[in-house]
Amino acid sequence: MDLKRVALVTGGAGALGRGIGTRLQKDGYRIVLADINASACEIAAKELGGDAFSVQMDVTSAASVNSAVALVLERWGRIDVLVNNAGVLVKEDHCEMDETTFDRIVQINLKGPFLVTKAVIPAMKAQGQGRLIAITSRNSLAGGMPAYGASKSGLDALTVSWARELGTWNITANAVAPSSIAVTPGLDILNRTPEQQQASNRLAISRTPIQRLATREDIAGAVAYFASEEAGFVTGETLYVAGGSQLAPVGRYASDQN
């Protein structure tokens, strides 16, 4: 059997998913990018090159998740690392948000990782090892964007439960919680003009002890650590990769942050 390790990254067509794929590929993993946006995901996998490939996956649909995971297992026979990275962000206060928006955020950000992890666990158990890594957010601590924060806190909590339940099979579960990342992903969702984005970035930097935004490499580095051999005894953690912004007071209103 081919023992090269395999990493499956959901939301793989997005800004951070591509960054994580790039880093894990450098670390020697076979990369599978999974995304609801099949064409963008295919382009992202081609850009990575080598044996990287893409699968279409809607993380909110058990049927879609199960068939995508089956495809990966058919191709490589194993999944060593799952990065639950697919996520959406909607900038609305509680009183503005309608039920449909709330449900959509929770379906993608929280139910999605539940379904994908459930689909991957049997292979990890059979291998006697695995790494579950969730991308959550510093936002769960800071507040603002309540549905988003609640979905990410829920994912931190799922991570702790996975750590307790799956340690017996040598499967670790950890979360990486970024602050705002210095690219402009999610701009469409946030519906911001470039000027508004710059103002939001300035505000985020002013609240960050290390005076800059996160880079994709900062976040991918933390993912690579949790995936590594050295992290084999680390489980149930949420690592804030946030320049210290998780420590800083954010004032009354934090909807400009994520």
Ligand SMILES: NC(=O)c1ccc[n+]([C@@H]2O[C@H](COP(=O)([O-])OP(=O)(O)OC[C@H]3O[C@@H](n4cnc5c(N)ncnc54)[C@H](O)[C@@H]3O)[C@@H](O)[C@H]2O)c1
């Ligand atoms: N960008 C930031 O500043 C920031 C900060 C903290 C946390 N995060 C988290 O990082 C993760 C990646 O975000 P990003 O910045 O790369 O955003 P992005 O919008 O660039 O990428 C998100 C990807 O998820 C995919 N996706 C959406 N719905 C899906 C579904 N139902 N099934 C499968 N894929 C789906 C999208 O097609 C997209 O490719 C998210 O979980 C986000 O919450 C981002």
